[in-house]
Amino acid sequence: MSIQHSSDMPTGSFSTGLVHPQRVTDKLLATHGYVVGIEISSSGLRQSVALANLDGDILFRISRPLEVVPDSATVLQQLEAMLAEVTSPERLVDGRILRVGIAVGGLVDASRGMVRRLYHAHGWNDFPLQDYFTERFDAPCIIDNNANAAALAEYHRGAGIGERVILYVGLGRGIGGGLIINGKIYHGVNSMAGEIGHMLVKEQGPRCSCGGYGHLEAIASARAIISTTLGLSVEVTETHAAIMRLTHDQAERLTVAQVFQLADEGDQVAQRVVSDAHTSLGIALANIVHLVNPSMIILGGSVAQAGDLLVKPVEQQIHQLCLPEVCQDLKVVQGHLGVDASLVGAVTLALQDL
Secondary structure, three states, X not given: OOOOOOOOXXXXXXXXXXXXXOOOOOXXXXXXXXEEEEEEOOOOXXXXXXXXXXXXXXXXXXXXXXXXXXXXXXXXXXXXHHHHHHOOOOOOOOOOEEEEEEEEOOEEEOOOOEEEEOOOOEOOOOEOHHHHHHHHHOOOEEEEEHHHHHHHHHHHHOOOOOOXXXXXXXXXXXXXXXXXXXXXXXXXXXXXXXXXXXXEOOOOOXXXXXXXXXEOHHHHOHHHHHHHHHHHHOOOHHHHHHHHHHOOOOHHHOOHHHHHHHHHOOOHHHHHHHHHHHHHHHHHHHHHHHHHOOOEEEEEOOHHHHOHHHHHHHHHHHHHHOOHHHHOOOEEEEOOOHHHHHHHHHHHHHOOOO
């Protein structure tokens, strides 16, 4: 199985013989071969590629960042090089690539295999990514939103094993949700279900990446938590000094985990920012719980690496806001797959009987 490189086929250019095919519906029945998982971040700045066996075990993986916000052609060019390394002949000793799964950090029409939009990157509007990689590999390709992929991974290989209805919440640069019902991703009428980062949680609140105001993502995402903390610290000497201490005088490298650490240590600015994140998440998730009645909410992404400093207060707030009967069987947990959930989800997508 060989990958066509940019010298053979210009990046971003491919045959139009395939017109937005529907998702693959056949079960992967094979004993030899591999699947490839690809993750494209919401910023387009980071791509990851994994080679996995038919049990879903990742055999080899690479992740590479870009230094400037790229367009789609630049991302695809980098992926070409990464795929060539991951699928080199010496790695494919037990067969060929049978399927490809792709998790994309943006709006995805999974039924047609299209990226509708990436909020933080260029050149992706209505991009037929499924067609692109189906031709590249001459194998079925399945794409989905990264939160949906991560939810599927947690259901099959992580915290959600054995649960009937789970809600996965990816708390990273943005915020996305994935709902799994009886083992299947719930996509909604046009694959836009799960965009919980754009739920209104605070009237006249801060501006969101989508242009709206008071959305969950503008308060509880990693980017919002860090930028708000840095902004408020300018006028608070103690907080500024604490940040400089934690980051070794490089405040721009402040992490979400460090903000939660500061809050736990009693810093008032950090406590305010973290409290706002807890409150906003609690409001959004309580509304979803009343509507969907899941048995488990899984918190993932970089913000969830705060562990109990995030999970316990959010769980407590959900129980305070919900009818007791609605949330009596609800569990709120940290994801088991951490920041790898989307890449594992891409591999899991490729193995699904859809």
